[in-house]
Amino acid sequence: MSLINTEIKPFKAEAFKQGKFESVSEADVKGKWAIFFFYPADFTFVCPTELEDLQSEYAALQSMGVEVFAVSTDTHFSHKAWHETSPAIGKIEYYMLGDPTGAITRNFDNMREDMGLADRGTFVVDPDGVIQVIEVTCEGVGRNAAELVRKVKAAQYVRANPGQVCPAKWEEGEETLAPSLELVGKI
Template identity: 75%
Template sequence: MALINTTIKPFEAQAFKEGKFVTVTDADVKGKWAIFFFYPADFTFVCPTELEDLADHYETLKGMDVEVYSVSTDTHFSHKAWHDTSPAIGKINYYMLGDQNHVLATNFEVLRAGQGLADRGTFLVDPDGVIQFMEVTAEGVGRNATELLRKVKAAQYVAAHPGEVCPAKWEQGEETLAPSLDLVGKI
């Protein structure tokens, strides 16, 4: 899992978004921040809670020039059926990518060998297509979109302010650090 600071690999996938089937490629991702949010499968248990939580933060993320791509190894047809039948999933306005050929799950190294399912993986990709953040959790551990939003803000801050870094629990507007020889052993 040495994906940090690597460029996303080429892909083409069918997605369900806002009542339509659309094609998404790696070229579509470049030029803005992107979150790839992998989950094991449609019509499951923890997955809809995570996807709904992310849907509740989608407008905020869009306002930060961040696009969201949820991904499972289900088809875009399955995503539509789930969207049409689940109140939680019905809230989603971001892309729901089908990865039945496992290209994306393989590219992001979250495909479970022998199972055909993706692990719970979250990847933040910068406008140049470079992976800046990743998190992979066990199947039973759901993610928190509020914490993801905080990390996106930190990554965007660091990208816009070379020479500064965000300490633990940093929130927008708080002080950052400027690493230097003077700070060694002082924190």
């Protein structure tokens, strides 16, 4: 069953963010756009490239009212150690949630049970706590943060403009569509 258009489940986690530990729950997500960016593990190979790429778009996401929560089944202590030892991870300013029990990862149906690790999954959540975008890739395929920003802009546009939809490769400012009987078969 798809999680699209479902509300996120309650959670509580410890996070590492900008040199501090903070408690985070679903209440911290409500009322704003959020990205839950799951990755398999700290101190790995593709993960730091993705997290660094996401950091390169963090200011743009923040300007759009979006908060980022990176999540792995590591602890918040491990996130701190990785942040202090990796040049790529040392740049990160967004939340890094520890999920050692796997509760959050399972809430998003994103756990590889045989390994106890999160899949490489991205979930965009609207201000009502409803999942609007999901992307999951296999272990060896990294994600593109610029494309994620484009998807968030499209989701925000659709929310703000009921009756409008964004076609393939839509970029902010481009023409959208208003689905209707008259459009059927004309695209």
